[in-house]
Amino acid sequence: MPTEQTNIVPGEVIEGKVQGITKFGAFIELEGGVVGLVHISEIADTYVKDVKDFINEGDSVKVKVLNVAGKKIGLSIKQAATPIAPKPQPRPSNPVNRNVTSHASDYSRGSGKSNTPVSLDDKIAKFLKESDERMQPLKNRIEPRKRNRYN
Numbered sequence: 166m167p168t169e170q171t172n173i174v175p176g177e178v179i180e181g182k183v184q185g186i187t188k189f190g191a192f193i194e195l196e197g198g199v200v201g202l203v204h205i206s207e208i209a210d211t212y213v214k215d216v217k218d219f220i221n222e223g224d225s226v227k228v229k230v231l232n233v234a235g236k237k238i239g240l241s242i243k244q245a246a247t248p249i250a251p252k253p254q255p256r257p258s259n260p261v262n263r264n265v266t267s268h269a270s271d272y273s274r275g276s277g278k279s280n281t282p283v284s285l286d287d288k289i290a291k292f293l294k295e296s297d298e299r300m301q302p303l304k305n306r307i308e309p310r311k312r313n314r315y316n
């Protein structure tokens with residue numbers, strides 16, 4: 166159902182310009198000066214934490230019209246043909262984590278079998294086991310103190 170002031174129809178893909186960005190989405194200016202909203206869930210196929218990682222104000226984008234309700238126009242970038250990849254972000258240097266060794270290869274190897282994919286459940290179980298083993302000496306030092314306080 167088209168709006169009165171323009172001929173915007175749900176389902177069509179049109180070009181628009183990013184007018185403003187908020188934490189919940191982006192406002193897109195369409196033909197005739199009409200503004201619609203792309204909700205953050207409709208920006209990309211991947212998880213979007215910050216809209217500015219995908220688009221900036223002034224960008225020209227293709228959007229699909231999802232719905233038109235009075236003056237409110239719902240739009241989608243992810244449903245408008247071409248997917249948008251997040252802009253590459255430089256990784257921050259973290260001096261605290263520089264000397265930490267990664268055990269990612271241990272989790273991907275599994276039980277020594279080559280070319281066997283390891284399930285997420287197996288990786289989590291292995292991580293929890295190793296974590297408990299590392300925490301046990303600390304727990305042993307703290308537990309006797311707690312028991313002695315109340316005896």
